Amino acid sequence: MRRLLVCLAIAACTRTPLPSRAVPAAPSATPTLVNGAGSTFVFPLLSKVFSDYVRVDPRVRFNYQSIGSGAGIRQITDRTVDFGASDAPLTDEQLAKAPDILHLPIVLGAVAVAYNLPSKPALRLTPDLLAGLYLGEITRWNDPRIAAVNPGVSLPSLPVAVIHRADGSGTTAIFTDYLAKVSPTWAQKVRHGTAVRWPVGIGGKGNEGVAGQLMSLPGAVGYVELAYAVQNKLPVASLANRAGEWIAPSVASTTAAATGAAASMPDDLRVSVTDPPGVGAYPIAGFTDILVFRGQTDPVKGPALARFLWWEIHDGQREAEPLLYAPLPPAVVAKVAVKIRSITLAGKPILVGQPE
């Protein structure tokens, strides 16, 4: 019996260097934990925002796990988390299961087409070329169709390794939404959504996984949120937009993509901004939505969540640009603010008399 105790004691000692010294001086009460899950697209931004928000409201900690937009939608629908995050709005079918869910856009992001080629050339891609790569019709980088729009670029004779997402993904939803708009073949054969039947390619888990594979596989092409490409110094393609310009993903070109979206935004704020008509607009961009139930039930978490959302669409917007996300256009902020004000706790609006 003593041996048993010794064994447990050894085990206990090796596992528990209690972090009493490392814990930041906690306020008198233990902070409330608000849990969320979903989009990996917005994870770089949200993890920064939540880390900074501790200073704005030390009473709350926002725990966010990037498990993919598809899983985020599923978990908020099951109410296993307090909020979800998704780059793809709920489908009508999904919304029917949880009609009380609000879509609250907090930021815009660009889906960058990144690649791993030895000489890191700056490439241009037309919608047809991009669809061709992902349909498996273009299989080598020195394909004359790629060379035709990239004069003067020496293209290697590498096979194209297509990387896509393996999990249910809002990034995939934005990307395939675009391809379905620009390529009739794609619209007919693959269609669009958070998970599609990919004609070719290998899957990665999350934006992190796709970026990781892009970095380790020469000849790879993949789509990731812009921050992932830039943080990892991956070259990204300039795409031909509807106005006929070559546009690289950037905060400015993403903002341009959303201009005009505000005017046509439906009442439930579910909107696609891919392949926009505007000048200077990057064609594969989208809103990331925080998904919350309009009727909150927890007297601590509900108000904390509403206060955070209010902060996020106002003061929090300045966190977006340094991480290459585009802040919301002012007209969209106004629309989202109305939605946030409609969040209730036990039937009563939470944010009463909140300054505009």
Add this chain to the structure above:
Amino acid sequence: MTQSRWARRAATDAAMTWLCGLAVAVTLVPLVSLLWMVVARGASALSWSFLTSLPKPVGEVGGGVGNGIIGSALLLGLAATIGLPVGIGAGLFLAARGDGTAGRTVRFLAEILAGVPSVVAGLAVYALLVRPMHRFSALAGSLALAILMVPMLARGTEETVRMVPRDLFEASLGLGVAEWKSGLLIVARTAAGGITTAVCLALARAAGETAPLLFTALGNQFWNLRPDQPTASLPVLIFNYAVSPYPDWQKQAWGAALLLLVLVGVLNAAARLATRGRFAGGGR
């Protein structure tokens, strides 16, 4: 004639010895290279702040896995609390009454449970606990781990207890000690070393599990000691960091892998230590 036969035998002997040596080497190469790789890559990540601080926001360098260490400790502690009484109890029952219908049923079920893939245990707990309670929690994670520990504990306990000579038990009965007391104080106590081994091995197994934690304990980038809240764990951290594109996170994944390896190594060593002189009377 005799001499050539001798030579042939010697040659055969040498060849076979050599082949056996080769087999040992082939077995050891993956183990040693794995250990070497984890130590070589993980050691550079280890530092005081790595052990005691929270993760930094995505893409920023620095931070640590303190939340994962505490989370794993919490999960293992809870899993042991749930799993040990059930697993050891079932093992004792099987050793004492294992030959009846009830015993055969229990053994059969334990064997099936031992064959259940760990991800299925996680799924079951998700459906039974996480969804109805509307929350991911350390408790759910440790329940999934406990499910994996119970069959190992039951089998280990039964095997050791069965090795205790029947005479001891009967002598105790002969002295007028009640049956349950004889079982617990004489038989189980004699087998304590073996049971301890089973406990250590089950804990080591649970410590390295990732799949059952993904949708039960979920994860948490803050400190957590509450059983009813999502919690981080070393295996899930390793999983998330290893697939990430950030070199610093990959380095931290190796560091966390080294921590996990040390933990499992210590548990296995403790198991060895506990079995030494198994029947010398573990309680004295």
